[in-house]
Amino acid sequence: MASELEPEVPAIDQSLLECSAEETAGKWLQSTDLTREVYQHLAHYVPKIYCRGPNPFPQREDMLAQLVLLGPMEWYICGEDPAFGFPKLEQANKPSHLCGRVFKVGEPTYSCRDCAVDPTCVLCMECFLGSIHRDHRYRMTTSGGGGFCDCGDTEAWKEGPYCEKHKLNTSEIEEEEDPLIHLPEDVITRTYNIFAIMFHYAVEILTWEKESELPADLEMVEKTDTYYCMLFNDEVHTYEQVIYTLQKAVNCTQKEAIGFATTVDRDGRRSVRYGDFAYCEQAKSVIVRNTSRQTKPLKVQVMHSSIVAHQNFGLKLLSWLGSIIGYSDGLRRILCQVGLREGPDGENSSLVDRLMLNDSKLWKGARSMYHQLFMSSLLMDLKYKKLFAVRFAKNYERLQSDYVTDDHDREFSVADLSVQIFTVPSLARMLITEENLLTIIIKTFMDHLRHRDAQGRFQFERYTALQAFKFRRVQSLILDLKYVLISKPTEWSDDLRQKFLEGFDAFLELLKCMQGMDPVTRQVGQHIEMEPEWEAAFTLQMKLTHVISMMQDWCALDEKVLIEAYKKCLAVLMQCHGGFTDGEQPVTLSICGHSVETIRYCVSQEKVSIHLPISRLLAGLHVLLSKSEVAYKFPELLPLSELSPPMLIEHPLRCLVLCAQVHAGMWRRNGFSLVNQIYYYHNVKCRREMFDKDIIMLQTGVSMMDPNHFLMIMLSRFELYQIFSTPDYGKRLSSEITHKDVVQQNNTLIEEMLYLIIMLVGERFSPGVGQVNATDEIKREIIHQLCIKPMAHSELVKSLPEDENKETGMESVIEAVAHFKKPGLTGRGMYELKPECAKEFNLYFYHFSRAEQSKAEEAQRKLKRQNREDTALPPPVLPPFCPLFASLVNILQSDVMLYIIRTILHWAVEHNGYAWSESMLQRVLHLIGMALQEEKQHLENVMEEHVVTFTFAQKISKPGEAPNNSPSILAMLETLQNAPYLEVHKDMIRWILKTFNAIKKMRESSSASSVAETEGTITEESSRDKDKAERKRKAEIARLRREKVMAQMSEMQRNFIDENKDLFQQTVAEEASNFAVLDNSPMVSDTTLIALGPAQTQVPKQRQFVTCILCQEEQEVKVESKAMVLAAFVQRSTVLSKNRNKVIQDPEKYDPLFMHPDLSCGTHTGSCGHVMHAHCWQRYFDSVQAKEQRRQQRLRLHTSYDVENGEFLCPLCECLSNTVIPLLLPPRNIFNKLNFSDQPNLTQWIKTISQQIKALQILRKEESIPNIASSKNSENMDELQLPEGFRPDFHPKNPYSDSIKEMLTTFGTATYKVGLKVHPNEEDPRVPIMCWGSCAYTIQSIERILSDEDKPLFGPLPCRLDDCLRSLTRFAAAHWTVALLSVVQGHFCKLFASLVPNDSYGDLPCILDIDMFHLLVGLVLAFPALQCQDFSGISLGTGDLHIFHLVTMAHIIQILLTSCTEENGMDQETPAGEEELAVLALYKTLRQCTGSALKEIPSGWHLWRSVRAGIMPFLKCSALFFHYLNGVPSPPEIQVSGTSHFEHLCNYLSLPNNLICLFQENSEITKLLVESWCQHIEVKRYLEGERDAISYPRESNKLIDLPEDYSSLINQASNFSCPKSGGDKSRTPTLCLVCGTLLCSQSYCCQAELDGEDVGACTAHTYSCGSGVCIFLRVRECQVLFLAGRTKGCFYSPPYLDDYGETDQLLRRGNPLHLCKERFKKIQKLWHQHSITEEIGHAQEANQTLVGIDWQHL
Ligand SMILES: [Zn+2]
Ligand SMILES: [Zn+2]
Ligand SMILES: [Zn+2]
Ligand SMILES: [Zn+2]
Ligand SMILES: [Zn+2]
Ligand SMILES: [Zn+2]
């Protein structure tokens, strides 16, 4: 019983239509057992309405369901006609002040950065525009669907919770008011009854799991054998797999399979076969078999049709409930009650519970449906939102577990509702205290991460793909934790304290599992075999970062909580480090008479871990103790005595030593995983809770220790103790050359250790460590970023840590530290550091990476040099420490520190004997500087009686005791000051000495005795000046030398291509200068320049030399020499089109002879202007072709160009090309050898030409009737009377060399092939037409660009354009020599006949339908084919002139006929001029010819104005054309912009200034011509209003207008639904910027067939709208898309910028975006210039991944 797919709708069962809703409702009202009654009704009718065949008929089903099933319920609820009942309810309703609009996919949402409680609080567009937030700092995103507008939720907004619309209701609202009081009692009862039954029914049927059996009370009496084979969606199989499988399994077409797959993906399931059980079962087994190979099989069920029917109705019912409760908040309240009422089975038996608990078993469509119902009911009712939240929390563990094992995306899981509940502060607080939510979430999370090692730590090594998958899903729980914590409590109850601390305990348990995870051991000897897994642990750390910070924030809010948390954390840390001092024998370290005991531990030999979250949390809490002053207020409550400083510092120190050792190259064999870990450890995403906290922990520990002890322990951990405790250790090392590596290593370690000391003393910008606030901290970060270089806003944001609200706090301080520089046409807006902030620069800022540090150093030194300052970069003045950390400064003046400093300085002084490094010395100098700054600060801020105990200056002036009475530090510095090898550090040493003296003075002045010193300083001062001058001189010499060397270097570095470019440009320049000389030559300077005709200005022959870019040989362009060619790109174009609906239907039959004035499809030729020998190019192209073939065989790679289509890249500039144009001399000079003085006038000329044409026509006719009787043939010839001097049998010799001829054919064929999209055929008669057409079209498009930009016609044109136009015009003029003479003559005759009537042609277009410039070019370029056989003496120039005049006249008539001379009342005052009278007369004639169909116009002024305006583009194009054709230089007046140059153009073109004179001079013939033109039937139809015509001047095409605010585009796109799949939202709405069409891109639904291949909507559109090339805006990604052909595409930066002058491609940042008109114009210009394809080519060459994209699917 195989069922065919029936396209037509089966007939409707009449009994259904006769069903009366009122009657049924009446029956129900009477009934005693309503449930049974309703169920019977459903059991009977549902299967009659739904699922009657293989395909659903949604509209009919909905109609019948409303009539038979839902109607009765509505009647029942209302107790009357619902059409009256519901409006009544609606009126009585006091609507809620919540907006609650559920977002569609892609809809714009707005969040206020100033007022939203957290970033999840969003507004819909309507509410946003009506709110106060539109003037705040806001963020815009596109919704992923789901979620709703928070307008009206007072908990979501710190300010302005209502928009204007929702504010209206707030005044009367009392929160606790029961909405049921607005409902009549009986309605309440009835609603309750029916809601209870229907909601129950829906839940029961949707969660029903049997496949062929219904619930007993719904079972049918007679059961048919009709089943569905139901296919379910999963996130494992791809579209392609599903489509392929379906085609096989149910034997459907690909289109049908795509349809099925699309629905499955959207709704979650779709029946793919309908029929008896066996038939469906068979399809199922095929599908399962086909998809089970690699992964788990697709889910398929064979279900009885009645079950599917009831389920479909169940869904319908849910959406019906959702809409019914929209009438009244009372109804909604009832539904909530029904939903949450506990069922007979107790706990978890309410309908809501049942749905939630079955969530993961439901298909996608059912889930979304009930989630939406929940959102519009439970979440909109404040009372029930709370109750629902409790149910949700109680089921939390179960729901999350279901989600983790399910495979659907989070947005399709009920677990995703957590964001709606947990982010409401009051609910979150309630759930924490009453349901212990914090603990539940953390415990649930831990339950799902069971992979632990022996110590109970997480272990991700060797975890399976499934575990990885689960791990990814489990991470969403961390997000829940974040939601719960995101709004911090303002008040603490004891309950909250208790439950929070309970949660904190659980959290510590979690962190404990991370403490010490993924430990590493240094690999010696062999490299590790496998990179160990590290990413999972870091993912966890990264995800938890904000939670850890928020936990600290919570603790900071309550002293009791803080104290308890601190104790708990410390306890756990002690547990973790229980065995800290076990095992090994302690060792004793001693230096300078200090000694300390420590354990024996070597980072380089034992296990060490980067993960120390517990100690870092403790560090965070410790800072809070200091910041909140709890440490001073309640010291007795704190376990400070239990703290063991050596234990606190041990692990963080190991971690930092590890970093140092990795940097020193000691861990190379451990592979990249370790390098990556260390990278992330310092990275902005992690550092706040990793690196930063380690520094703080060390500061904490050290502040409680004797600094000498700490320094010794540190030396030991850095494994440097030996070096510093053994005198002359360094000397010994340097002498052992074999250990160069070790020396290097130790040097790096010493540098790193010094750096660490700098950080410990210098990093005071965390509030609580130093006396600073959060603003100071962020300011300092920004200053240091900007010290590297000026940065864009987004760059800065990226370098700063974001808090949980995605804020960096940057906006509030940036103005104080930076200037903003606006962006130009490209690039971004930039922030530059204010000069006064540079003094805050700390070279050893701890967040600098090494690269950043050296960049910053260089930049700052450069700045100082520019300001003519010395280049010392002394440490900045620092804020004081908080008391708890105050003792840290003593490190600087501790004995061991001084010892270390002295040792290193000693090495530097004896610089040859020891292993030391400049960086080492630089750090020591920095440390000394820090100490001096510190002492100076102390002295400046000292109170009256206090004694400054910081006496660094004194200590460094004392000679050292060990080793063996070395000189004082100061003395050594003085020595080093003059060391020639320390030039760079001199300024710094000088700065130190100066500061030292200043301190000395301060000390002395305080002890009031300072006389002897002055003398010394003076001498020092003067010697210093001298020294300075000397150094300046040397520096200047050095600079000059450097510049010279640099210049030489860069000269040498220029690569081959650049060299060639230069060469080329030289030749161009020479060429150009040749012209320039000619322009000034006396020959042409005096007379008026005339471009054509017998009076044409004679230009002396120029010799032209060009250099081949391939072989570098120079050659003269000559007629008989080898061809030189330009790389060129020919493309079809619709840029000038006035009619985008027109496409060439059948290119094989298309006749391009006459171009329609709508210019709907032209052929454009462009060139990069690079010259090659034809044979060199040929060789190059062959090699490209061969290479491409090899490459394609090897790895089916695409290239940016399509070799098979003749494409290649210009070998010099890589510009995309598809053919070459030969370089030629002005061709007219070759043929125009005859020059007679006595030339015919227009009338005579037309007569002669007409005779010649007639003769030719007869001749051709003869020829086409082959040899019937040759005698008769000649007879006719005699009869014909050949015009005088006309010799049709004469065939001129082609003057060109073979090579040039070949190239003429090559380019001609290419134009023909591309322009018509046909196979190449060099003999096709249309080839010459296409060549002329391309020449005309290209000139027209360039004329448009120049006019649009108000540029002069003959201004400085870019070289490449100039070369291109010249070659193209000359080529087109020479092409007839390689075509069949008779063919070209034929074209000429036909073109000529369109203006001068000839009976032989019946089907010629009327003058309204001819583009006159194309006609002119065609006639002029075809004319030589006729003229070459004419020996009567008419020169080519005469012909040109008459043709030009004739076409110009036709164009004037064209303009007069079509110009819309609307009366605007603006008449001119002055008396009518000559032109105006003439044109009025002409117009009168025209009216006569048209039988007065033209309306009367009394004033010639309007007419003349419109003629002038209308004809300008034509005149300009003609001027360009004749200029390039004949090589006459342009008059200097037209080379500058300004007035319209009408007169100059006329002179140049040999036209009278009063154009109408053309008609008057030849009145006899023109009258006839005008009459004949007006006689054409089409002209008559036009005048009678039956058709349209193009009017002149044609306006330039522009890209569509874009809105100023980007979000209105997003909104527009979100309202756009896919045109093919019935109202579905399009996933990738894409806007055509050329015509404004919105397309459903990159989707199966809207694929179209193009030449037998399925392509995406955009590609299909390019063919109709842009003949293959188009510009789009992908709205949701905010990206411009260029497409050309099927394989070419690229993304381009969008014309929308945020306030910081940056684009936001992919809309990641969400700053408001506004249209940048200049950038949009730039895109438009690319389009006008036909550069889209070229732009794509360059983009693809620059980024190879673009080549691999399947652009045709977009
Ligand atoms: Zn809203
Ligand atoms: Zn609102
Ligand atoms: Zn706001
Ligand atoms: Zn060459
Ligand atoms: Zn090039
Ligand atoms: Zn679509």
Ligand SMILES: [Zn+2]
């Ligand atoms: Zn378009």
